[in-house]
Amino acid sequence: MKLARLTNVLVAGVVALGATASINQPSQAQGGRGFYCDNSTRKPVTVYQNEKGVTEPWIRWTSNYFQNSGYDPLTRCQEVSGRLETYRRNKQLRYVTTGHMNGQNVICTANQLNGQCNELILTLKPNENPVRTLTNLFAWRSGAAPSTSGRNKTPYIDVRGHLGIRKE
Incomplete structure (x- = not known):
C-alpha cells in the first residue's frame, strides 16, 4: 500500500517537472511547421517555421x-502567433493590411489586393500610424514598402x- 502511494507521488512529481520544463520552451507549431511564439530570448518573437524547418x-x-x-x-x-497559425491553416492568410475594428486601428488579413479587412491580427496603439506600423511590422521585410x-x-x-x- 505504501509502495503504491510512493509510486503515485513519484509519477506525479515527474509529470509536474515535465510540465514546468515545457512552459519555458517556445511553443512549437504542430507538425513542425507554422507560427509560434518564441520566448527563449529576452523579447518574445512571433516566428514562422516552413516545411523544411527553416524559421523566420x-x-x-x-x-x-x-x-x-493584461x-x-x-x-x-502568444495570441497573435496563434491567430496567424489559425489563419494560415484555414487559408485566410494571403495579404496583410490595415483597417478599423471596434473603433480602433488594426493590422488585419485581406483575401485579395484591394480587399477588405477580414481577420484581426493585432490592435494598434491609439494615434499610432497604421501605414508606418505595417511597413515596419514584419522583421523579414526590413522596411520595404508595401504595395498600395x-x-x-x-x-x-x-x-x-x-x-x-502558390500565387494564382
Whole structure:
C-alpha cells in the first residue's frame, strides 16, 4: 500500500517537472511547421517555421503599451502567433493590411489586393500610424514598402511567398 502511494507521488512529481520544463520552451507549431511564439530570448518573437524547418522571425514584441490591459509582450506574442497559425491553416492568410475594428486601428488579413479587412491580427496603439506600423511590422521585410492600392493608398503586404503558398 505504501509502495503504491510512493509510486503515485513519484509519477506525479515527474509529470509536474515535465510540465514546468515545457512552459519555458517556445511553443512549437504542430507538425513542425507554422507560427509560434518564441520566448527563449529576452523579447518574445512571433516566428514562422516552413516545411523544411527553416524559421523566420515575423514580429518582434517590444512594446509594453497594452500591459495594463493584461496584454504584455509575451501574451500578445502568444495570441497573435496563434491567430496567424489559425489563419494560415484555414487559408485566410494571403495579404496583410490595415483597417478599423471596434473603433480602433488594426493590422488585419485581406483575401485579395484591394480587399477588405477580414481577420484581426493585432490592435494598434491609439494615434499610432497604421501605414508606418505595417511597413515596419514584419522583421523579414526590413522596411520595404508595401504595395498600395485604392484611393487612400491602403497598404497590402502579400505574405503568400513567405508561407510557401502558390500565387494564382
